[in-house]
Structure formats: C-alpha cells, structure tokens
Amino acid sequence: MSDTSNPITVVAIADDQPTQQQITSALSSQQGFQLVAVLDNLENVTQEIPSLQPQIIILDHQVDEQSTLDTIDELAFKFPDIATVAIIPINDPLQAQQVMLAGVRGFLLQPFTQVNLLSTLRRVRDLEARRQQSRAAAADAAERTEPLRILTFYSPRGGVGCSTLAVNLAVALYETFEDRVLLMEGKLLFGHLGLMLNIRPQNTIADLIPHAGTLDTSLVGEVVVEHVTGIHVLLSPTDVQVAQGIRPDDLFNVLRCVRKMYDFIVIDAGSYLNENAVTLMDAADRVMLVTTPDLGALHDTSRFIHLSRSLAYPAGKLLTILNRAGMPAGVKTKDINAALHHDLYAQIPDDTSNVTRSLNRGVPLVFRYPRSPASRAIKQLALSLSNIGVEEPTKSLASLISLAARVRGRLASARVG
Numbered sequence: 001m002s003d004t005s006n007p008i009t010v011v012a013i014a015d016d017q018p019t020q021q022q023i024t025s026a027l028s029s030q031q032g033f034q035l036v037a038v039l040d041n042l043e044n045v046t047q048e049i050p051s052l053q054p055q056i057i058i059l060d061h062q063v064d065e066q067s068t069l070d071t072i073d074e075l076a077f078k079f080p081d082i083a084t085v086a087i088i089p090i091n092d093p094l095q096a097q098q099v100m101l102a103g104v105r106g107f108l109l110q111p112f113t114q115v116n117l118l119s120t121l122r123r124v125r126d127l128e129a130r131r132q133q134s135r136a137a138a139a140d141a142a143e144r145t146e147p148l149r150i151l152t153f154y155s156p157r158g159g160v161g162c163s164t165l166a167v168n169l170a171v172a173l174y175e176t177f178e179d180r181v182l183l184m185e186g187k188l189l190f191g192h193l194g195l196m197l198n199i200r201p202q203n204t205i206a207d208l209i210p211h212a213g214t215l216d217t218s219l220v221g222e223v224v225v226e227h228v229t230g231i232h233v234l235l236s237p238t239d240v241q242v243a244q245g246i247r248p249d250d251l252f253n254v255l256r257c258v259r260k261m262y263d264f265i266v267i268d269a270g271s272y273l274n275e276n277a278v279t280l281m282d283a284a285d286r287v288m289l290v291t292t293p294d295l296g297a298l299h300d301t302s303r304f305i306h307l308s309r310s311l312a313y314p315a316g317k318l319l320t321i322l323n324r325a326g327m328p329a330g331v332k333t334k335d336i337n338a339a340l341h342h343d344l345y346a347q348i349p350d351d352t353s354n355v356t357r358s359l360n361r362g363v364p365l366v367f368r369y370p371r372s373p374a375s376r377a378i379k380q381l382a383l384s385l386s387n388i389g390v391e392e393p394t395k396s397l398a399s400l401i402s403l404a405a406r407v408r409g410r411l412a413s414a415r416v417g
Contacts, residue, residue, distance in 0.1 A: 011058070036054060184268070186277065
C-alpha cells in the first residue's frame, strides 16, 4: 500500500479555504499520495465517493457549520475499506473519542502543519497495510488448525471490569494448562495492572521498544515480571510523556516478537479508543468486548459492535463478555442479546464483595477466592477459549461445556499420572 508507483488516493472534505489550501499544498509534492478531489459540502458525499475511489478520506469536524460525526459513521458503514481521517479542534479532546467510535482510522488536531498531516496519513496508510496482511493471514489460517495466542480485552465504557477480567483470565489460563502466559498492559496511560497485582517493576514495555527487531528470551526476561501466580506481566510506563511517545508500530513490533515466546498473551487495552487500542485489537486472535448490564455500557457496546464492521474483522473475532451478570437492578440477560443484536459469549456473575477485596489486597480473584461464582465462570471461560481454533466461528459457552469437561478429565488424568 506504500508503493510510490501506486500512490494512495485521497479525497478531502472541508469548506474552510485555509484548510483546503493546506491539504492541497501538502499533498501536491508527495509521490506517495494523490489528492483526487476536494469537496466543500456534505451533500451527496456518499454518492460521489464510489466514482472517486479514494483510499483515504480527510474530513473536517465541521462542514457547512454542521458536525460531521453522522457523515463519518455513514462512510464507515458504507465504505469499510476506505480509511477516514478526521480533523478535530485541539481544545476538544473528547471529540477524539467520539470520532474514533464513529469509525475514523486516525485524527488530526487543528491547527496542524503539513508535517503533521503527512505523518498522520503515513501512519494510517501503514495501519491499513497491516490490516490487509492480517486478513491474508486469517485466510491462510482457515486451512489449518491453530490455537488462540492473543486475547485483547477492550470496552468502550470505563469501569466495566476489563482489567479485572484480563488479570484473572491470565491467571486462570496458567493454573488450568500450566502454559506460558504473558499479561500485557495495553492501556498505556493510567494503567492499573501493577497496582492490582501488587508489583513495582523497574522496567516496562518502553524498554523493549528500541530492541523490538532483535528481542530474545533473555532480554524479555529482564523486562517482564514473574508474578507469584506464575504468569509473566509486561507493564506500561509510569511516565506519562514516555507513554504518550509509544506509537502503534512500536506496540505491533513488540507484540510480534513476544508472541513467539508465550502460549497465551492476554492484553488489557482499556476503554480509550485510539490507534494503539485498534492495533492491539487487530493483532489479537479474539477481541474480548466487555460490558455490564446497565444502559450506558450496553449503549456504548452496541455502538462499538457497529463500528467493528468498519474494521473488517472476520466473523467470530469479537466475543462479548457480560460482566457482573445478575447485578441488582441490572438489565435482564434475555433483553441484552436483543439490545446488542449480538450474542453474548460468556457471563461473569456479579461478585462485587470478593472482587473488591481481591483488588484492595493486590491478589487476583481466581487465586484468592477460587470457589467464588465469578472465579468459576472465569475458569470456564479459560477452558472454552483454549479450545477455539483461530479459524473457528464463535461458539457459545453452553455448546462448549461437554468439551471443557473432557479437557478437565484429561488434565486430571495427566496430573494423577
């Protein structure tokens, strides 16, 4: 996609003359990009796009004094193979989250320089190239059976338990199968995995990035922390400026190297939708989409499921996990599937008191309270995930109960022997 002999075609949609001139000037001298049209209104945009055949659309946050959020959403739905880059005002950081949820692949803060514009377009171009490679790899995987390796936890709603489930699933996978398990903190700003596991590391993922192309077991071993539960943990930087400097390419390169060293990699991607989070989801074999039975979380989850269509994920990649199922005054489970138009893959019962105690003590729930309802459900989830091949369609937990029982029987026999 970066071949200069076949430049990336770009359409700009903006009614502000200086913005139009800046985009035109920046792209006119670039062999890697070709500006095919500049549109100054939103009328008939979706009808004009097919004939222009752009690979990237640059869209200002307002056109004709109207918000372009609905237009972004419509473009993402109708043209999922076209990457949209939104221009947003620098004094409105919340709009970055809104446009990402609407379906953009990247955003540009206004005012911007030509260097900023070209850097953003190159980053989006590279992300799209990797996405195409992932699709090709998925097509190849359809002809063979390969176990899951990377599981990324994400929720568009904060506070639903992404970090808690990621930590406890990692521990459950290790306890059940005694495989090599890496828990990775993909939430680079304000991550809590160190606090939840009561560890204070000397090194973080930032120490691996300069050596991403030459990582080996010894170097990774110096950076990851071996937790008392048996899992290895790779934390995000505590320095905010260092964390902000980590790019999607950096994460991708580190993940590509460490995946050769572990049987399972569980990633906590948090709840902020940005290019880093999308990269971690793209690289995952399954995206564990976490929600809770309240209207706010279900609304945001429904929007993300809609957005995932624009990311061109294969069927079955997105597994929806209902956390705190059965909580007081929560939406009934039978109504949740209808509200999401997407089947729940697993349900983790509400177990607030034990979860809170384990968090406050810095000990994972499945380790401290192995017989609690939530712990049992997480262990069942671990069993079911271990038996999904990369190419298999999504199966509900109910359909995997008998298979999980057989796996438990084999493990018990092996340990007795």
